[in-house]
Amino acid sequence: MHPNTRVKVFYLCQKAVTHPIAPLFDPKESDQDGYLNDQEFDNFQRKCFDKLLPESDLSRNKQAIQKLSAESITEKGIDVRGFILWNKMYAEGGRHEIIWTILRAFHYTDSLSLKDSFVNPKFEVPPYSSAELSPAGYRFFVDLFLLFDKDNDGGLNDQELAALFAPSPGLPSSWADYSFPSSTFRNEAGHITLQGWLAQWSMTTFVEPKTTLEYLAYLGFESLEKGGTMAALKVTKPRRRRRRPGRVDRNVVSCYVLGASQSGKSSLLDAFLNRPFCQTYHPTIKPRTAVNNVELQGGKQCYLIVRFIVAQTTGDFLADEIGRQLEELGELEPAILENQVKLDTCDILCYTYDSSDPDSFSHIVELRVSLTAA
Known part of the structure; x- marks a missing residue:
């Protein structure tokens, strides 16, 4: 040598x-x-x-x-x-x-x-299918939560989260877009609970499975099964092949909330996360996303991702500017309804309206017409 x-x-x-x-x-x-x-x-x-x-x-x-x-x-x-x-x-x-x-x-x-093939393994999700955590994946994240909840208060505080993510680059960058941890269920102290923790990872896996695979590598997931970290994920059957209406075979379901301004979209998401109703109206100028577990008829538990879409700007300068940015990104209601790819990943369209405002209901009619035309 x-x-x-x-x-x-x-x-x-x-x-x-x-x-x-x-x-x-x-x-x-x-x-x-x-x-x-x-x-x-x-x-x-x-x-x-x-x-x-x-x-x-x-x-x-x-x-x-x-x-x-x-x-x-x-x-x-x-x-x-x-x-x-x-x-x-x-x-x-x-x-x-x-x-x-x-x-x-x-x-x-x-x-x-770290080997790129380990951090970013090849993982493809076929059209009309979606990625979910497998039982092994859920078990790993449950164990991880319990291991780092040092004070046993049922929530991960900032120090515990920092310790948990220490072997990684930090919180996934996309979580900031969701305003984590306010995107999911928290305890009274504002700390993410096990319920919210599993919901957040369920959403991450559904929206961007490669991020979940990357963090499984960083956080130490191990499996004797072939495929390494991919053993923590599974791919659902294509949506178009479901033959029994009303039956939900998947564990993660996606919902878009549409409606005019002041129709209660924010209040709906707050209630979904068990947060108190706010009497004061605060216009929301950016899309919001929330995820939590729900119980379906028959007792089946699943995770519901609820994302409300901004209807229109409010006349405020900042709101108008953000609205223009959202329009460019295709994040306003018309663009969502015209985007077949986004609609294909959506299971539920939820419409909200103010019963005291006729224009609020008219907005839904217009949305339905545009959706039918699309």
């Missing part, structure tokens, strides 16, 4: 110890107490090397770590600093292959980035 190559390999291994190795501590530290206990270390060994580390070797490793950092070895196990030191010892001792074996087991490339 050329000397320069050896230097580069050593540099990468050193970088590996401080760059991706530390994040690897999180997914294998299953109880999130900040320490790798012996069982968790055995699981780590089995994943990386397909065998257990002899107890005598584990004891020697602990002693070596303790000499470098006495506080890193406790009755609870090895802390993250000790874990890094353990890997650093191998790197500095010339045992580079051990570091690379660990990195390969966690899907890292030679450049210390």
Whole structure:
């Protein structure tokens, strides 16, 4: 091996110890107490090397770590600093292959980035079908929620959410568009509940399954089934093939709410998320999205995504400007009704009107006419 190559390999291994190795501590530290206990270390060994580390070797490793950092070895196990030191010892001792074996087991490339095929696996959703979480996917997100709800209050506060998403780039960017966490069910303290957490991921999977797959990779989903993270998702039957009206075979349903200004669209979404009615009218100038679980006739539970579409501008300068932007993006009512792709992903059209305002109902008639014409 050329000397320069050896230097580069050593540099990468050193970088590996401080760059991706530390994040690897999180997914294998299953109880999130900040320490790798012996069982968790055995699981780590089995994943990386397909065998257990002899107890005598584990004891020697602990002693070596303790000499470098006495506080890193406790009755609870090895802390993250000790874990890094353990890997650093191998790197500095010339045992580079051990570091690379660990990195390969966690899907890292030679450049210390996650494999694109792992983060973004090929996943296609046929026309008129949709993506949903599989039972394994729901189980993973339930376990994740319970693991990070440290105070057991039934909600994830900002600190708990930050800890949960620490191995990832942060909250999915699309969640900001939904104004998360106000897009789903929260407790009285404003923290997302397990019900809201599962609803949010159900919506994300329905709207952008590739984002869910990406975060399953970051957050440590593992499956013995072929396909890796794709085992957490499933594809529904095409909508056009459903033969029994009124029967819902899917777990996630999409609804557009249409209606004139001041017809109660915002109040409908607030009630859907169990929020109090506001007597003061505040015009909504941007589309809103909400998701929650609902019980259908017969007791079946499903997740309903409700998105209300802006009808028109209000005369306010800011509202008019945003309205023009929405019109360009095709997010106003006429554009939605003329967009067959959007309508194909919609299961329900909900019309709202103010019974005291005849023009409000006339607006629905006009929408129905335009929809029929389309």
